Amino acid sequence: MEATVASLAEHGWSGTTTTAVAHRAGVSRGAQLHHYPTRAALVVAAVQHLGAARIAEIREQAAALPTGAGRTVAVLDMLARLYTGPLFHAALELWVAARTDPELHAEVMPLEAAIGRESHRLTVELLGADETRPGVREAVQQTLDLIRGLGLADLLTDDGPRRRALLADWARHLDERLRAG
Amino acid sequence: MEATVASLAEHGWSGTTTTAVAHRAGVSRGAQLHHYPTRAALVVAAVQHLGAARIAEIREQAAALPTGAGRTVAVLDMLARLYTGPLFHAALELWVAARTDPELHAEVMPLEAAIGRESHRLTVELLGADETRPGVREAVQQTLDLIRGLGLADLLTDDGPRRRALLADWARHLDERLRAG
Numbered sequence: 001m002e003a004t005v006a007s008l009a010e011h012g013w014s015g016t017t018t019t020a021v022a023h024r025a026g027v028s029r030g031a032q033l034h035h036y037p038t039r040a041a042l043v044v045a046a047v048q049h050l051g052a053a054r055i056a057e058i059r060e061q062a063a064a065l066p067t068g069a070g071r072t073v074a075v076l077d078m079l080a081r082l083y084t085g086p087l088f089h090a091a092l093e094l095w096v097a098a099r100t101d102p103e104l105h106a107e108v109m110p111l112e113a114a115i116g117r118e119s120h121r122l123t124v125e126l127l128g129a130d131e132t133r134p135g136v137r138e139a140v141q142q143t144l145d146l147i148r149g150l151g152l153a154d155l156l157t158d159d160g161p162r163r164r165a166l167l168a169d170w171a172r173h174l175d176e177r178l179r180a181g
Numbered sequence: 182m183e184a185t186v187a188s189l190a191e192h193g194w195s196g197t198t199t200t201a202v203a204h205r206a207g208v209s210r211g212a213q214l215h216h217y218p219t220r221a222a223l224v225v226a227a228v229q230h231l232g233a234a235r236i237a238e239i240r241e242q243a244a245a246l247p248t249g250a251g252r253t254v255a256v257l258d259m260l261a262r263l264y265t266g267p268l269f270h271a272a273l274e275l276w277v278a279a280r281t282d283p284e285l286h287a288e289v290m291p292l293e294a295a296i297g298r299e300s301h302r303l304t305v306e307l308l309g310a311d312e313t314r315p316g317v318r319e320a321v322q323q324t325l326d327l328i329r330g331l332g333l334a335d336l337l338t339d340d341g342p343r344r345r346a347l348l349a350d351w352a353r354h355l356d357e358r359l360r361a362g
Contacts, residue, residue, distance in 0.1 A: 142350070
């Protein structure tokens with residue numbers, strides 16, 4: 001699983017062959033084909049597996065964050081790291097390839113939906129957001145869409161300084177909106 | 182130029198060969214190679230050319246929009262159409278391929294910077310935003326990053342209803358932020 005995501009992040013979808021991944025992981029092609037009969041099945045399982053692991057990790061790290069002032073911006077920075085790292089790059093390779101590849105599209109759709117649900121749940125939990133209050137659900141969704149857009153802006157150049165300033169500003173507005181309503 | 186962007190949008194970067202584009206456009210390979218010696222030069226020129234044309238079109242359409250209530254959401258919808266259409270898909274193919282292709286990376290970097298500047302200028306202009314007021318520049322940047330993130334969310338499924346609701350909500354908050362400060 002790690003070898004698959006690393007290969008997607010380093011070499012992209014077109015550079016990620018099942019043979020290269022088996023070699024990188026030190027497993028036989030027979031064993032690999034037994035578990036993952038197609039390239040699409042292999043990559044979707046890998047992104048799913050590492051996505052779940054990273055979300056669990058973030059939950060643990062966030063448990064150690066202080067509550068009160070500064071928590072929101074710390075949570076946003078934590079989420080932004082997820083959307084600028086190798087796992088996001090691997091997932092982006094799949095999303096973009098799936099747009100023009102019907103077989104991959106069918107496999108990636110349920111994964112995208114699951115990741116969307118899980119990221120939303122994680123964000124609500126880390127921010128302590130009460131989605132029964134008006135406008136809070138929208139604010140959480142906008143936060144994730146904004147962070148996804150910032151991930152895309154970081155693809156070719158280091159957008160870190162601009163991103164951190166924007167997220168610090170957004171954290172102030174977000175706090176107001178989470179408290180209002 | 183149109184044939185190149187259409188090919189990227191339909192078949193992706195790996196499915197866009199210079200031969201297929203020449204065939205699609207009905208031009209000779211000789212003429213094509215004379216103007217664009219490499220695939221990277223061809224695709225970057227095409228996205229640049231159509232990007233400038235689309236921005237000019239949006240400027241014209243926006244001139245017809247009413248001022249006052251409803252303008253902000255209409256402007257956001259107009260920008261969101263740009264970030265969910267074939268030109269965004271073509272550009273995304275380039276950004277993602279450039280991440281792992283050094284030759285393409287060198288060609289795409291200045292294009293990405295130019296598109297970023299132009300989209301920002303266009304948004305400031307359409308919203309009538311006064312960036313000398315505190316917080317306004319950040320609000321405009323967040324708006325574009327949000328719309329880029331929404332474009333990515335629309336890649337594999339029609340995210341239109343969710344996007345329109347989120348942008349209507351964003352427009353209300355954005356109006357407050359543009360007036361405040």
